[in-house]
Each structure stands twice: as structure tokens, then as C-alpha cells.
Amino acid sequence: MLFDTHCHLDAKQFENKINEVVDNAKKNNVKKILIPAIKPGLPKVKIKNVFLATGSHPYHSNETLKNKQKIIDGLKDAVAIGETGLDFFKCPIGKKVQIESLEFQCELATKNNMPIILHERESFIELIEIIKKYPGITGVFHAFHHSEKELKQIIDLNFYVGLGGMVTYKSNDALRSAIKKGPMERFILETDSPYLPPQNKRGQVNQPANLLDIAKHISLIKNKTLDDISLITTENANRLFKL
Ligand SMILES: [Zn+2]
Known part of the structure; x- marks a missing residue:
């Protein structure tokens, strides 16, 4: 059984077809899904074995800060905080505001002993420095796309590493080499649907069923069976999100 730990089922691309998408995921052995929040609060989806995070994306x-209460109200139905993080690529919102939002969500995670889901683009060093200020915090660096050195820093911080479609992209040899050497017990799988489809589905709307392609890729990189990859990554996610 596979667990898609980062999937935006509430995105407009899935409007009126969420049940179909979830059924298709199940047919491909993807039986648990976690939806991180984009807009402040909790994603508005209620389906068995679909879990939620409460938070606010860097783009929002x-x-x-003016919707703190919405995020706090979501805690009782959430298994994680986020997605938060930093995006210094093309995000129109300034660094200071992004950092305030991130720090609020780190405090919430620490206070409630909940894992945090981190988005990171062109901001790895800054994000690591902020996370270090919160002893005991754990969570996941989602859509990991760096190399061995960054992987080690994440492991040393006691965080998990979210692996998705980027693992399959031709240019990402350094990422594959990092995964090959990295500790299996810290890897969890994700599609980031509807974004980042795996190489063989590029140009399409990504969906959680495609997690199977990602798992197959990782089984080749790690030289383990698909069953082993499924079992270990799902166990890791269950441990992280306390399910
Ligand atoms: Zn996301």
C-alpha cells in the first residue's frame, strides 16, 4: 500500500472529480492521501483515508497573520501543519512576510507537537536556519530536489524527505545519487498533484495514481522490491503523521 503524502486534491483541476481521482488512486494501490493547505485554514475535503493539514502556503x-484563528481552528481535524516554508524563486510576496508566516506555523507545530510540511524553492539555507530555532520540531521537506549535502542536513535536523516526480526527471542525477545513499527510513512519497507529473506523464495533470510510477523509480534506485519501497515509505509516513 502506498501513501501520497502531498496531494492538492482540492485544486481546481480536480473539481467535480475528486471521487474518481481517489478511486483511480486506490486501483493503483495508493490508499492514503494527505492534502496540505494552500489558503489559510483546512482544505475542504472529507473522504475516508484522506488526511488534512492546516496552514498557509508561502504564496498566501x-x-x-490575519487568519491565524482559521489555521488554529483546523488543528483538531489535521494531522500536520502546512504547507509552509519559503519560496524565493518567483513568489511575489517579500521575504519578511514569508518568514513571519513560517515562524507562526513553526510555533504552532512545536506547541501542539505536530509535524510540519515545508515547501522550499531557492531558499534552502534560509529555511534550515529558521527550522534550527525550534528544537524538537519535525516534519518533511516536501518535493526534495537537491543533492547529498542538503539531504544530510535535513536528516540531521530529524526531518523526513518527500520524494516525488522530480526523482524521475532526466536532469536530476545528483538527486538520484543522494537517494541511493540516503537512509530509507526517512523517505516518504508524494505526487504534489496536480503539479510535477513524473517523466512519463509530463504535460498531463498529475494525479495520486501516479505515485506508483514514483515508487517504481525509487525501487530501481534503491535496488529494493516495489513491495519493500511501498511498505517502508508508508510506515515512515504513518510514523511521522501519527496514523
Ligand atoms: Zn504543495
């Missing part, structure tokens, strides 16, 4: 970080 200018709305975080």
Missing part, C-alpha cells in the same frame, strides 16, 4: 503568506 500575506494572509496568514
